[in-house]
Amino acid sequence: MSTTNNNLRYFKLFACCITVKGAMRCIVCDLQRNDFSFIPEGLFDIIAEHHHKTIGDIKNTFQNQYDETIDEYFQFLEEQEYGFWCTKEELELFPGLDLSWEEPHQITNAIIDNDNRSNHDYQLIFQQLEELTCNHIQLRFFEAVSFKILEDILKLLEFSSIISVELIFPETSQIRLNELQDLIKQYPRIHVVFVHSAKKFEITRKPEGQAANIIYVTDKISGAEHCGNITSKKFSINIKTFTEAQKHNTCLNKKISIDAVGKIKNCPSCGNSFGNMKDTRLSEAMNKKGFKDLWVISKDQIEICKDCEFRYICTDCRAYIKNPDNIYSKPEKCPYDPYTATGF
Numbered sequence: 001m002s003t004t005n006n007n008l009r010y011f012k013l014f015a016c017c018i019t020v021k022g023a024m025r026c027i028v029c030d031l032q033r034n035d036f037s038f039i040p041e042g043l044f045d046i047i048a049e050h051h052h053k054t055i056g057d058i059k060n061t062f063q064n065q066y067d068e069t070i071d072e073y074f075q076f077l078e079e080q081e082y083g084f085w086c087t088k089e090e091l092e093l094f095p096g097l098d099l100s101w102e103e104p105h106q107i108t109n110a111i112i113d114n115d116n117r118s119n120h121d122y123q124l125i126f127q128q129l130e131e132l133t134c135n136h137i138q139l140r141f142f143e144a145v146s147f148k149i150l151e152d153i154l155k156l157l158e159f160s161s162i163i164s165v166e167l168i169f170p171e172t173s174q175i176r177l178n179e180l181q182d183l184i185k186q187y188p189r190i191h192v193v194f195v196h197s198a199k200k201f202e203i204t205r206k207p208e209g210q211a212a213n214i215i216y217v218t219d220k221i222s223g224a225e226h227c228g229n230i231t232s233k234k235f236s237i238n239i240k241t242f243t244e245a246q247k248h249n250t251c252l253n254k255k256i257s258i259d260a261v262g263k264i265k266n267c268p269s270c271g272n273s274f275g276n277m278k279d280t281r282l283s284e285a286m287n288k289k290g291f292k293d294l295w296v297i298s299k300d301q302i303e304i305c306k307d308c309e310f311r312y313i314c315t316d317c318r319a320y321i322k323n324p325d326n327i328y329s330k331p332e333k334c335p336y337d338p339y340t341a342t343g344f
Contacts, residue, residue, distance in 0.1 A: 006055050006074075006085055007054060007055050007056030007059070008054055008055075008056055009054060009055065009085045009086065009087065010052075010053070010054055010055075010085070010086050010087065010088060010090075010091045011051075011055065011074050011077065011078075011083055011084070011085055011086075012051075012083050012084055012085075012086050012090075012091055012094055013028075013047065013051075013077070013082055013083040014032070014081075014082060014083055014084070015094065015095070015096055015097040016030060016031040016032040016097060016239065017029070017030050017031070017032075017082040017083060018031065018097065018242070019039065019044050019047050019048065020309050020310075020311070020312060021041070021044050021048075021309065022307060022308050022309025022310070022311075022338045022341075023307040023308070023309075023338045023339045024309075024338060024339060024340065024341040025038055025041075025309050025338075025341050026038070026039050026040070026041050026043070026044035026309060027039065027309045027310070028080075028082055029237055029242060029312070029313060030082065030237070031097075031237060031238055031239045031242055032239075034237045034238055035237060036235075036237055036313065037080060037082075039076075040073070042066075042069070042073070043073040043076075043077075046058060046070070046073065052091070055070065055071075055074060058070060097239070097243075098243075099242070099243050099246050100243065100246075101240075101243040101244045101246060101247065101248065103244075103254060104133070105132075105133040105134065105135060105254065106132045106133050106134075106254070106283075106286070107129065107132040107133065107134040107254050107255070107256050107282075107286065108134065108135055108136065108253075108254040108255070109134065109135065109136040109137070109138070109254070109255050110129055110134050110136070110137050110138070110255065110256050110257060110258070111137075111138045111140065111255070111257040111258070111267065111268055112125065112137065112138070112139050112140070112257070112258045113140050113142070113224055113257070113258065113259050113260045113268045114139070114140065114141045114142065114143075114145070114260055115141075115142045115143050115223070115260040116143055117260055117261050118260050118261070118262075119262075120258065120262065120277070121277065122153050122156050123156050124277070125258065125277065125282075126156055126157060126160060126162065128281055128282040128283065129162065129256075129282065130160060130161055130162065131282075131283060132256070132282060132283060132286065133161075134162060134256070135162060135163040135164065136162070136163060136164045136165075136166070136191070137162055137164070137165050137166070138165075138166040138168065139153065139165060139166070139167055139168065140168045140169075140221070140224075140268075141167075141168065141169035141170065141173070142170070142221060142222055142223055142260070143170065143172075144169075144170055144172045144173045144174070145169045145173050146173070146175075147173075147175050147179050147183070150167065150169075150175075150183065151183065154183070154186075154187040154189070154190070157187070157189055158187075160189075162189065163189065164189055164190075164191035165187075165189050165190050165191060166190075166191050166192050166193075166194070167190060167192075167193045167194070168193075168194045168196060168221065169194075169195065169196070170195070170196055170197040170221070171195050171196070171197050171198045171199070171216065172197065173195075175195075177204060177214065180193055180214050181207055181210060181214070184210055184211070184212045184214075185209070185210060188211060190211075190212045191211075191212055192212050192213050192214075192215065193212060193213070193214045193215065194215050194217055195214065195215070195216045195217070196217050196219050196220065196221040197218070197219070197220045197221065198216035198217060198218055199218070200216065200218065201216060201217055201218055202215070202216040203215050203216075204216075223260075224259060224260070224267075224268035224269045225269060227267065227268070227269045227317070227319065227320075228269060228317035228319055228320040228331065228332065228333045229333045230314065230315060230316075230317065230331050230333055230334035230335070230336070231335075231344070232310075232336075232344040234314070234315050235310065235313045235314060236250070236313055236314075236315065237313045241312070241313060242312045242313065245298060245299055245311065245312040245313070245314075246298065246300075246312070247296065247298050248295060248296055248298055249294055249295055249296070249297045249298060249316055249318065250299075250314070250315055250316055251267070251315050251316045251317060251318075252266050252267060252294045252295060252297075252316075252318060253295040253296075254295065255267065256282060256285070256286060257270075258277060259273075261276075262276045262277040262278055263275075263276050264276065264277065264280060264282060264285040266291065266294050266318075267318075267319050269317075269319035269320065270294075270318070270319045271319075272290065274286075274288045274290075274291050275288070294318050294327075297316075297318060297327065297328065299311035299312065299314065299316060301328055302316070302328050302329070302330060302331075303322075303326070303328055303329055303330050304330040304337075304338065304339075305330055305331075305334075307338050307339070308336065308338040309338065310336070310338075310344075316331060317331040317332070317333065317334075318331075320332040320333055
């Protein structure tokens with residue numbers, strides 16, 4: 001049905017479709033289909049200010065000067081399946097999405113870094129992460145690691161409550177593809193495997209029954225300093241990230257990390273250490289003054305980011321920032337400028 005026949009009706013966005021305004025551009029985030037579209041600022045304003053009006057009333061608000069444009073706006077929303085036509089009575093039956101965020105786990109994810117200096121007690125680390133109800137672990141190896149070492153580490157998780165493990169190691173490890181596939185089959189907690197410093201980018205075809213992807217990337221990840229790159233490829237367009245981003249830091253919130261020499265940090269790239277695994281429990285480090293400070297720095301508080309249309313679907317970095325003396329400074333490794341809409 002054309003919008004011209006809907007002047008007496010209302011258009012309601014689906015609760016999972018939320019508009020966000022930036023300095024230069026506006027977007028609608030589809031949190032169910034994990035995608036977004038750019039929309040004109042005029043359409044954003046109509047949705048924000050006149051969503052309780054019929055299309056006819058909206059047109060009258062602008063003295064019928066922009067009827068054709070308004071029809072095009074709502075035709076676009078209808079075609080993209082961002083909402084639906086309804087009566088006033090039906091309009092009240094569909095409340096907006098609750099943007100509050102709650103998470104029962106003390107820690108949701110952890111990073112453990114490894115290089116030639118590392119001598120981690122993985123059994124102790126995993127035990128303490130379980131005590132903190134951690135669900136997800138990322139194991140990063142900056143230098144070659146043997147198949148046996150990976151297998152020995154994963155064996156320690158056999159009866160663990162930890163849900164998923166992400167493996168990152170260099171191609172110089174010379175672990176054959178069939179060995180990795182067998183490892184994934186044997187240890188289903190493996191969520192994804194990244195083989196870095198590879199000769200070419202490749203996502204291998206998963207054998208039947210294999211849940212995890214094996215991805216070869218050309219990036220040379222030689223240390224924690226590789227972290228902090230902000231790109232549109234890392235956008236996370238879903239309800240969890242969008243709601244968490246309202247008041248929390250989407251990278252560091254409820255994260256704990258152990259760097260290559262055992263220092264306990266928010267992120268291995270961060271300068272501040274809250275102890276070492278040799279003499280400090282993870283629970284003690286997490287409850288030290290200052291550890292949780294970065295958890296509640298949201299994009300709405302960060303300079304420049306607060307004016308970005310991507311602020312609720314983008315990751316963040318507080319380890320590498322433009323002005324080290326200002327914790328609310330923009331991420332140093334973000335190339336995007338929301339005031340010119342360039343960089344991505």
